[in-house]
Amino acid sequence: MTRFHASLVDTSVLDSIASFCKTVLAPEARMTDREARFATHHIKALSEMGIMGMNLPTEYGGMGLDPYTLLEAMANISGTCASTGSMVSAHFLCSDSIKFGGSEEQKQKYLPSLASGEKLGAFALTEPSAGSDPASMLTKATRAGDHYHIKGTKHFISNAGAADVFVIYAKTDPAAGGKGVSAFVVEKKNGGITLGKAEPTMGLRGAHAFEFSIDARVPAENRLGDEGSGLRTAMKTLDAGRIDIAMCSVGIAEAAYAAALEWVKTRKMGGVNISTYQGLQWMLADMATEIAAARGLCLETIRKRAAGERYSIEAAMAKLFASEMAGRVTDKALQIHGGYGFTQSYDVERYVRDARIMRIYEGTSEIQRNIIARSLIAD
Numbered sequence: 001m002t003r004f005h006a007s008l009v010d011t012s013v014l015d016s017i018a019s020f021c022k023t024v025l026a027p028e029a030r031m032t033d034r035e036a037r038f039a040t041h042h043i044k045a046l047s048e049m050g051i052m053g054m055n056l057p058t059e060y061g062g063m064g065l066d067p068y069t070l071l072e073a074m075a076n077i078s079g080t081c082a083s084t085g086s087m088v089s090a091h092f093l094c095s096d097s098i099k100f101g102g103s104e105e106q107k108q109k110y111l112p113s114l115a116s117g118e119k120l121g122a123f124a125l126t127e128p129s130a131g132s133d134p135a136s137m138l139t140k141a142t143r144a145g146d147h148y149h150i151k152g153t154k155h156f157i158s159n160a161g162a163a164d165v166f167v168i169y170a171k172t173d174p175a176a177g178g179k180g181v182s183a184f185v186v187e188k189k190n191g192g193i194t195l196g197k198a199e200p201t202m203g204l205r206g207a208h209a210f211e212f213s214i215d216a217r218v219p220a221e222n223r224l225g226d227e228g229s230g231l232r233t234a235m236k237t238l239d240a241g242r243i244d245i246a247m248c249s250v251g252i253a254e255a256a257y258a259a260a261l262e263w264v265k266t267r268k269m270g271g272v273n274i275s276t277y278q279g280l281q282w283m284l285a286d287m288a289t290e291i292a293a294a295r296g297l298c299l300e301t302i303r304k305r306a307a308g309e310r311y312s313i314e315a316a317m318a319k320l321f322a323s324e325m326a327g328r329v330t331d332k333a334l335q336i337h338g339g340y341g342f343t344q345s346y347d348v349e350r351y352v353r354d355a356r357i358m359r360i361y362e363g364t365s366e367i368q369r370n371i372i373a374r375s376l377i378a379d
């Protein structure tokens with residue numbers, strides 16, 4: 001793993017997370033994937049490290065990390081066990097929605113138990129017929145006195161199988177398109193959430209995404225922000241999420257690159273080390289260059305975020321490039337391993353499978369291109 005410059009990050013935090021990754025996550029990563037074991041078995045250890053609250057300020061029980069350290073840590077976690085990284089990322093989407101969209105009272109009420117890992121969060125935007133276009137969602141929240149009746153179906157929701165706190169997006173004004181979406185905090189213990197199936201997936205096999213239906217009375221005080229502000233909260237949350245996914249992609253690519261580098265240094269063919277083949281050297285050169293380019297885009301995005309500037313376009317560019325880069329780099333790493341790379345005896349095939357989702361969730365590559373192009377034309 002390379003890192004952002006030491007002047008930008010908290011090296012002692014990153015060192016302890018790196019050691020945690022090595023000793024706790026790494027030994028179980030292959031098993032978590034192979035057995036599709038829900039990565040929640042790591043929550044206790046992650047909580048003890050403060051990782052479940054890395055994205056939150058100290059006043060809500062979080063670690064209060066600067067964004068460089070936070071995102072570098074996420075790269076390390078995902079490069080070690082992408083299923084665990086994905087579970088943590090989805091948890092952050094829930095607590096970030098409350099952080100960005102909630103009142104002070106709501107933050108005080110929900111964030112400390114999410115920060116400590118006592119409660120697991122889920123972020124429920126996608127529906128069976130509303131993925132890339134959340135404004136077309138069908139879930140409705142109908143006001144009835146001091147409650148809303150929320151009814152609908154959400155799809156592909158990470159963590160839903162074990163989550164205690166859901167941020168659910170629903171239409172309070174179905175005629176108003178995207179401007180009619182509101183966000184709600186829904187606690188599973190209050191009932192009304194019925195879990196459906198978690199589809200087996202090609203990668204991130206330890207990060208289960210569930211369908212669920214909701215038919216629940218939710219107190220009006222659980223609405224985050226004004227009626228109609230839901231998509232704004234979701235988009236702010238997804239800006240933070242997209243740079244997170246970009247750095248998780250960097251982490252997976254770096255793990256694959258490190259495995260490939262190690263392989264060429266040790267694998268011999270007729271007494272000749274394969275690192276002497278120029279074809280493989282060039283692959284490694286391209287891999288290292290692409291990772292560095294993705295890191296550069298992420299760095300600029302994080303700089304803007306740290307400075308309090310808008311970074312939606314940069315986050316879209318970073319996610320687009322880093323996720324596609326992770327596809328190319330992990331594929332080359334497998335190729336460098338030859339037939340061994342295709343077997344389950346090595347981690348590299350897992351990296352290929354885990355990297356694939358990065359181009360899809362939190363906005364597909366096509367949607368990132370739409371966001372970038374719209375801003376170019378508007379400029």
Ligand SMILES: Cc1cc2nc3c(=O)[nH]c(=O)nc-3n(C[C@H](O)[C@H](O)[C@H](O)COP(=O)(O)OP(=O)(O)OC[C@H]3O[C@@H](n4cnc5c(N)ncnc54)[C@H](O)[C@@H]3O)c2cc1C
Pocket residue numbers: 090123124125126128130131132133155156157158159201204209357360361362363364365366367370
């Ligand atoms: C493992 C996993 C975990 C997930 N976790 C969560 C979660 O925790 N919470 C949550 O809310 N969602 C989650 N998702 C959902 C994910 O964000 C969506 O799958 C994603 O946004 C794409 O939506 P879709 O699957 O409906 O594809 P669709 O929107 O149906 O897209 C199909 C194709 O059409 C393309 N397309 C769509 N619109 C356009 C356009 N305007 N221009 C060009 N091309 C377009 C897409 O790029 C794609 O190639 C998860 C998904 C998976 C697989």
